[in-house]
Amino acid sequence: MTYILEAKDLRKQYPDKLALQGLNLQIEAGEVFCLLGQNGAGKSTTINLFLGFVQPTAGAAYINGLEVASNALRIKQYLAYIPENVMLYPHLTGLENLALFSSLAGFKYKESELLAYLAQAGLPVEAVQRRVGTYSKGMRQKVGIAIAVAKHAKVLLLDEPTSGLDPKASNEFSELLRQLSQQGTAVFMATHDIFRAKEVGTRVGIMREGELVDVRPTALLNANELEQLYLHYMH
Numbered sequence: 432m433t434y435i436l437e438a439k440d441l442r443k444q445y446p447d448k449l450a451l452q453g454l455n456l457q458i459e460a461g462e463v464f465c466l467l468g469q470n471g472a473g474k475s476t477t478i479n480l481f482l483g484f485v486q487p488t489a490g491a492a493y494i495n496g497l498e499v500a501s502n503a504l505r506i507k508q509y510l511a512y513i514p515e516n517v518m519l520y521p522h523l524t525g526l527e528n529l530a531l532f533s534s535l536a537g538f539k540y541k542e543s544e545l546l547a548y549l550a551q552a553g554l555p556v557e558a559v560q561r562r563v564g565t566y567s568k569g570m571r572q573k574v575g576i577a578i579a580v581a582k583h584a585k586v587l588l589l590d591e592p593t594s595g596l597d598p599k600a601s602n603e604f605s606e607l608l609r610q611l612s613q614q615g616t617a618v619f620m621a622t623h624d625i626f627r628a629k630e631v632g633t634r635v636g637i638m639r640e641g642e643l644v645d646v647r648p649t650a651l652l653n654a655n656e657l658e659q660l661y662l663h664y665m666h
């Protein structure tokens with residue numbers, strides 16, 4: 432079976448820090464995997480290895496069966512990345528950004544189709560023709576989701592996407608992730624938000640000092656139990 436996202440003995444040693452100590456993980460289509468862990472636990476390193484932004488010291492990361500390190504360009508077609516602050520062109524409108532990023536991914540859409548993607552991602556109609564430099568963080572993330580959907584990404588990698596969002600925006604964002612996962616997109620999200628992880632995740636992993644110390648299906652835990660489990664490992 433080909434997993435959408437897979438890590439095999441994935442390891443990253445920085446000059447004076449072992450950031451990831453041999454990660455093994457498989458994620459299937461439609462899963463929402465939430466990675467919890469303290470600052471410095473290795474969450475961003477894991478995401479950066481899947482993105483091909485950093486090279487592994489040993490082991491390998493795979494996206495849709497392709498080894499990331501040796502297929503840097505090919506894997507880009509399968510994934511969309513939403514960091515804490517989505518990188519868009521501030522002087523272009525939301526619509527123009529979506530048109531640009533979709534065409535870079537090889538998709539040419541009519542304006543009506545682009546508008547439909549933005550509406551589906553929940554961007555208010557009044558914002559569509561406004562420069563992104565004037566957008567809130569939540570609005571930029573909606574454009575990021577619209578880009579992911581428009582390029583038919585199989586996997587969405589997110590690094591602390593809900594930090595700094597107000598509860599309503601955070602809630603809307605969770606709803607979008609749920610919709611994407613129902614359509615078969617695999618979602619891998621690093622977060623500090625235990626409540627969101629429980630709400631939106633199908634599985635949660637707890638990372639400590641570069642090691643994945645526990646993985647649980649969220650259906651078997653309530654938010655309180657998840658918090659207790661997390662605290663147990665952080666002691």
Ligand SMILES: Nc1ncnc2c1ncn2[C@@H]1O[C@H](COP(=O)(O)OP(=O)(O)OP(=O)(O)O)[C@@H](O)[C@H]1O
Pocket residue numbers: 445446448449450468469470471472473474475476477
């Ligand atoms: N480029 C780098 N060079 C050297 N050390 C690094 C580098 N990137 C990360 N590290 C170290 O690796 C460890 C893991 O960092 P990482 O950013 O992956 O953690 P994190 O779990 O994402 O933390 P946070 O929640 O603060 O984002 C930390 O000790 C960090 O200082």
